[in-house]
Amino acid sequence: MDEPGTGIDLGKSAYTCGVLQFLEGRKGITQYRALRGPEYMRALRKLVDSLGVTVLDHSPALELLQNSDGLVSGARGIRRQKGGDWQVHAGAVVLATGGTSFLSRPLGSHTNTGDGYIMAAEAGAELSGMEFTSYYTVAPVHSTMTRSMSYAFATYYDEDGAVIPMPSGPDTMRPLARAMLKGRVFCDLHRTPEDIRAKVPVISPNFMLPFRRWGIDPYNDRFEVTLHGEGTIRGIGGLRIVGGDCRTSVPGLFASGDAATRELVAGAISGGGNINSAWAVSSGQWAGQGAARYAKEHKAISGGQPIGQAGLRPSAAANNVDLAATLSAIQNEVLPYDKNIFRSGERLEQSRTILEGVWTEFRSHAAGSSGTCLRTRETAAMLATARWCVASALARDESRGMHQREDRPEIDPHFNRRIIVGGLGKVWTGRDHEPRLELAS
Ligand SMILES: Cc1cc2nc3c(=O)[nH]c(=O)nc-3n(C[C@H](O)[C@H](O)[C@H](O)COP(=O)(O)OP(=O)(O)OC[C@H]3O[C@@H](n4cnc5c(N)ncnc54)[C@H](O)[C@@H]3O)c2cc1C
Structure with a gap:
């Protein structure tokens, strides 16, 4: 099957060494570029099925x-479509x-709710770089x-209708956010060269879809834009890696x-x-x-017990916890531009206090029923992640990379260290004094 525009014949997907390495082009030439998510997902699926x-x-x-x-030594979950649940005992687990x-x-990103972070933290894992979670992306x-x-x-x-001045270079997020804090912001793409316009449907096939639906020509018409917070998706925080084999x-x-x-690959x-x-x-x-x-060396492990807490096993009497209200409370501390892009110690402290209150209530009483079990657990994961983000942003008492503190506008060499964070009942932060970890080979 030919994917229009990419020149990649997916019917001839090829793999080496048991891992996805490339898609082989129509003329038998290996393509190391122009791979989009759906293409490598399809190729990976073929690989695992074939194994x-x-x-x-x-x-x-x-x-x-x-x-x-x-x-x-394993994991447990539910089967949303077939019903029931599953449990797997394993010699090792990869969180992906x-x-x-x-x-x-x-x-x-609708299923990206940070579930792996809370699952790992319950097992005692640490996270790192959670302060670098203030990247936003523009969209209509x-x-x-x-x-x-x-x-x-x-x-x-x-x-x-006045043009908002932008600095040269790709970093338009901060000036855009400042303008959006004052009022609505509009955009057009009239400066797009003709050859790029012709390639957009190939490079980003879905980009024009909403415009077509709305009857807007983005190259000539103005349309209103917003900024979506990307958390740890285009941000970079996540579980701390302590070895070249990505162990936690x-x-x-x-x-x-x-x-x-x-x-380890993007810095700040x-x-x-x-x-x-x-x-x-x-x-x-x-x-x-x-x-x-690891599994081979340690042999198969049995006897593991499920360890999930918040949202699964409340610490006090189970109650109806309003999931939508909890999500709003989380979003209200980690998404507004004036709290998360233009950070200050004072505002972060306020966010920490609010999130701790939400956590105490949620941890004590939230327990999903069969229909709400997944969303309850996802909410627990987002709430825990928000607490780690805020704690890390407070701990990094300087500005660096995407983490910009208005009350600490300079880089401070004392913080040439990673901020490590963890804990559920009580969130803690620390600094990484380990020797530099080289991952790439
Ligand atoms: C719109 C957009 C555009 C992007 N463009 C680029 C780009 O151009 N270049 C770039 O480098 N990066 C880009 N990124 C980032 C890139 O997509 C991610 O870095 C990459 O997808 C990460 O892969 P992953 O497998 O770790 O996570 P994901 O691709 O997010 O996959 C995680 C999977 O885990 C599943 N999952 C979640 N929770 C559970 C659970 N509890 N149990 C079982 N499964 C679960 C999810 O459903 C999902 O399928 C973009 C991200 C977005 C949102």
Whole structure:
């Protein structure tokens, strides 16, 4: 089957060494570029099917299993379409559950609720770089279309039609957010060169869809835009990696992709635009190999017990907790531009106090029933993640990369360290004094 425009014949997908390496082009030439998510997902699916792997589709994991020695030894979850649940005992587990944008509606992120972070933290894992979660992507209002390439040619206008000056270079997020705090912002793409316009349907096939639906020609008409918070998706925080095989600090538990910190490859800036997906594919291989080796060395482990807490096993009497209200409370602390892009110690302290109150109530009483079990657990994950983000942003008492504190506008060399965070009942932060960890080989 030919994918229009990519020149890649997916019917001839090829793999080497048991991992996705490339898609072979029509003329037998290996393509190392122009791979989009759906293409490599399809290729990976073919690979696992060909290896006889059992895939449980639509079966989210809710919690990990851990044995009395602290080894992670499996996971448990539900089967959304078939009904019932599943439990797997395993010699090692790789968390590849992606990141979270706190359901701020960037494209394709509806199932990204940070579940892997809470599952790992319950097993004792640490997270790192959670302060680097203040990246936002522009999109037309009322849409999830966060395909940002075309906005390199955008002209922005305020409500009176005056052009909003933008600095040269790609970093338009902060000036746009400042303008949006004052009023509505509009945009057109009239500066887009003709050859780029011709290629947009190939590079970003879905980009024009909402405009077509609305009868808007984005190259000539003005349309209103917004900024979607990306949390740890185009941000870079995640589970701390302590070895070249992507192991976490908990034995038997590995992490890859957006579930893991991307500080190791992106530093303090966004990994969106290429780094994050390169990391997802590479770290998936390293974590998979690491987990397989670990399981072989430690033999199959049984006797693990489910360890999920918040949203699954309340610490006090189960009550009806309003999930929508809880989500709003979380979003209200981690998404508004004046709290998360233009940060200050004072506002972060206020957010911390509010989130701690929400957590205490949620942890005590939230327990989903059969219909709400998944959303309850996802809400627990987003709430815990919000607490770690705010705690890390407070701990990094300086400005660096995407983490910008208005009350601490300079880089402080004392913070040439990673901020490590963890804990559920009580959130803690610390600094990484380990020798530099080199992952790439
Ligand atoms: C609109 C958009 C555009 C992007 N563009 C780029 C780009 O151009 N270049 C780039 O480098 N990066 C880009 N990124 C980032 C890139 O998509 C991610 O870095 C990459 O998808 C991460 O892969 P992943 O497998 O770790 O996570 P994901 O692709 O998010 O996959 C995680 C999977 O885990 C599943 N899951 C979640 N919770 C559970 C659970 N409890 N149990 C079981 N499964 C679960 C989810 O349903 C999902 O299928 C973009 C992101 C977005 C949102």
